Amino acid sequence: MRTTMTALAGALAAFGTLLATGTTALAAGADLGQAAQQATNWHAIVMFLIFVAGTLGITYWAAKRTKTAADFYAAGGGITGFQNGLAIAGDYMSAASFLGISALVYGSGYDGLIFSVGWLVGWPIILFLIAERLRNLGKYTFADVASYRLGRTPVRTFAATGALVVVIFYLIGQMVGAGQLIKLLFGMEYIYAVIIVGALMMIYVTFGGMVATTWVQIIKAGLLLSGATVIAFGVMYQFGFSFEQLFARAIEVHPKHQAIMSPGTLVSNPIDAVSLGIALMFGTAGLPHILMRFFTVPDAREARKSVFYATGFIGYFYILTFIIGFGAICLVATNPAYLDAVKGGLNLRGGNNMAAIHLAHAIGGDLFLGFISAVAFATILAVVSGLTLAGASAISHDLYASVFMHGKTTEGKEVTVSRYASLGLGVIAVLLGIVFEKQNVAFIVALTFSVAASANFPVLVMSMFWSGLTTRGAVIGGTIGLVTSVVLVVLSKAVWVQSFGYAEPIFPYAYPAIFSMPAAFFFTWLFSVLDNSPRAAKERAAFEAQSIRSETGLGAEGAAAH
Template sequence: MKSSLQRTLATTLATSLMLSATGSALAAGGDIGDTAKQATNWTAIVLFVAFVAGTLWITKWAASKTRSAADFYTAGGGITGFQNGLAIAGDYMSAASFLGISAQVMISGYDGLIYSIGFLVGWPILTFLLAERLRNLGKFTFADVAGYRFAQGPFRMFAASGTLVVVAFYLIAQMVGAGQLIKLLFGLDYWIAVVLVGVLMMVYVLFGGMTATTWVQIIKACMLLAGVTFMGFMIMSKYGFSFETLFAEGVKVKTAIAEAGGKEPDVAAKLGLSIMGPGGFIKDPISAISFGMALMFGTLGLPHILMRFFTVPDAKEARKSVGWATVWIGYFYILIFIIGFGAITMVLTNPEMADTVKGVIKGGAGTANMAAVLVAKSVGGDVFYGFISAVAFATILAVVAGLTLSGASAVSHDLYATVFKNGKADSASELRVSRLTTLTLGVIAVLLGIVFEKQNVAFMVALAFAIAASANFPVLLLSVLWKGCTTKGAVIGGFLGLVSSVGLTIVSPSVWEATFGNPPGSAWFPYTSPALFSMTIGFVGVWLFSVLDKSGQADKERAAFEAQQVRSETGFGASGASGH
């Protein structure tokens, strides 16, 4: 039944893509503009269909191996450190990284680096502080680790809430990126593109679980790294492998755009040069610090990243995973910065792709996210453009699948199996709940993707990072490293971090004004990221309510810290590949 359903889906998808290409003039919405001209790129269509068919075959293969909850959530713990490092990189190098950061560099220049550096510097902390402990203490979810010695009911309620909110915000960015990409490539209406991605994502997770998700992420990481390597090489070769020449050309383009916009020559020159310094994107020190903290510490609270450490057999492989992931991610971010400047010099000067007077990509709001894809067309023609479009699509599907799986596991494992069934749920019923959650999350992701159509995808992910840094990270760090942490402290402090980060995000300019359409200056919270404030609230809340907790239960939890520490550092008693 599964294989026939997958064959039907693959055929339907291939047919719909072909029809959308040939009939794009009729299907395109009014805001697509010149993007509908790309719809007859048969190379891109063939590569898209080939990738989808290949990944559906992987899903079919993985479905045959997914027999238990352990197989579904963690691929049975049988992934090697090198494979998991590539899969983590594939999970982490999301639409926000590939599409969003390159777009931000194209718009703001140097300031776009805050994303690359912020996203990257969390990994050494993860390596040295948490990776080994995560594998030794965990089973399926981050709540297994943080809640090791706590009362399971209230703690799992918090952990599931934190996971689902982070997953929801992260999903928005991926769905927006997917929608803009398919809209650009095939001339489909944006909402149809988002629905298409949602359907495919649900198929991968429903049938293949973590095994399919892992291999889709590995394949996607290899394709993406190969693609950005070629793009970086071609851009640098055009400028004699001189960063100075590349940057100087970018300054010239930005200066010319400012002059075309009516600026005086001296003002235009300053505006052009401003892309080589900070201040264009984040204009005050508090916002910069808060934003950087969100990106750095948010990594340590992302449920879909933490979940990947349970797919390896032991702590040694977990450390190796982070080592390899850091290598690939660091290399990728260097190239993304080059691609962002390449978009300034190649895309913004091309009248077929951009309004060269205004310095914006054609096609309406949100199409700035397509900067990297258009650079690919500039350096490699239609064939490479089709390849990179397929890779970008693969990027989104891989990340969305990982996110959905972590959200589904939070509901089925943390809430259903542990809280509602008191740990007595059988594997089959837990899997059934997980798949129902996957369907629900898919629908929510599609709806949110449509609502947030005009947002920069990197910025939407930054908001998810702020929430992860404020809610999940303080609880995870203090529960693992501090003897005094109690259930009451973790739950109240975690919820304080979660509520404050979500609340401040909603009333910040990025959502209150940009998304809800309120007038400029009306936002209640003036900074771009709440992390500096909400993360402090989270840490203080966990500490304060733990210290104030004088109950007998709290004393037992403090006494259990020594046993937790022994297991977290030695792995004694940890479940291996066969012990799940």
């Protein structure tokens, strides 16, 4: 059972294994020589420097074009559907999904596909139910939409809190993962790695705003998709482009043999299977940095297109990671040069998250290894930049401008606050990255997606579709979803037992969403129908005007300017 949980946790976030790697390297002195060899990964360093130079150049160019609040938050609404589709893919495909899913496939085969499927199926839902309404109603943040006809102060405060909780937890996961990964790939000290990531993301976001962030994400998506394509092509080439041959060889060499061809122990409990499914599917639709991307396109039409392109790119990428995982079984597990001689078995030098990285070396040698390492670094940068910008807008646009200043501020001041907020979030991310270095942060991704599915998603979707929603219902119901999901994760095994050291978890499941999301919907409904205040009556009456705008785009931000 314990192994199952570890596999699950490691797969989810990739950090578990990365952390284990760190400890192993310290514990096993014999490994240090090899670790030192990895320190001079000059190909990776040079290619990464090229990426940094290029993106800083773009930031300089973007900074000159970023004058208004619309430029800073939404790239002036001038991103095309195709560009935004790539940027969404770049925002969403994290190093954890690239290295983590291929590592999971490498370790247990079919189970990796369960995550790939779960992380993709949220996208059609975003398109069918959310994207165009979000674009038509909002300006810069999803709180614009949630508070469209509701009480500005309470609903924005709640939505901004939900956004910040998701952003900060997600940032912790990304920073710790980044530090471990870079330590491994570039042989750099953990603390310097975390500081470099923090400093670069602050520069991109503070100076270049959404324009720079978008282009960093587009370039990263292009690099990651082409890198993964080359690896997968290399694998399929060796097996005559036949999946049958690939599978036959994998079954032969993998210690689990035939078992890798079907779901294993990853999801053993039906409640957790469904709960994880809910969190992955609906959590995607509640991630603030993803929702924010829909304000960068000129209208609902381009917003829809961007989801189609994004879904295509992300789906293609997940199929590639699957081929990469099987390729690693066949080409990496069979080569002693990549295996951890001390730990034995399938364990890889540097931990199993290195499966895709070693495979890159097996296929394209040192140069390609360097390229893929640099791509993994770029991947993290793109994701943390998107998160930082989303967090900064929640602070400046929602909390500062609307809640504290009651809208009585200038655009210029709001953007200045946003820039300081980006710097502040960067510093917080670095500090949290250092604090959590030695912690098991594998629960973070589960927590992030569960909170997004239980707090942000219910309020957003009900504000768009249900005329009966009132301020009281939204704030109480959403807060219940937020608190329930956080508390249940703390009481679950990942935190209660593994971090706090208690013998038995109080909450017996790994994922809370199956309980916390329905709770949020139920209490939002309950407190809305019980709300007989005059304000509630006005809010219900305002739904029709909102639906005219959300359905037709009449009066939508940016649309009138064209």
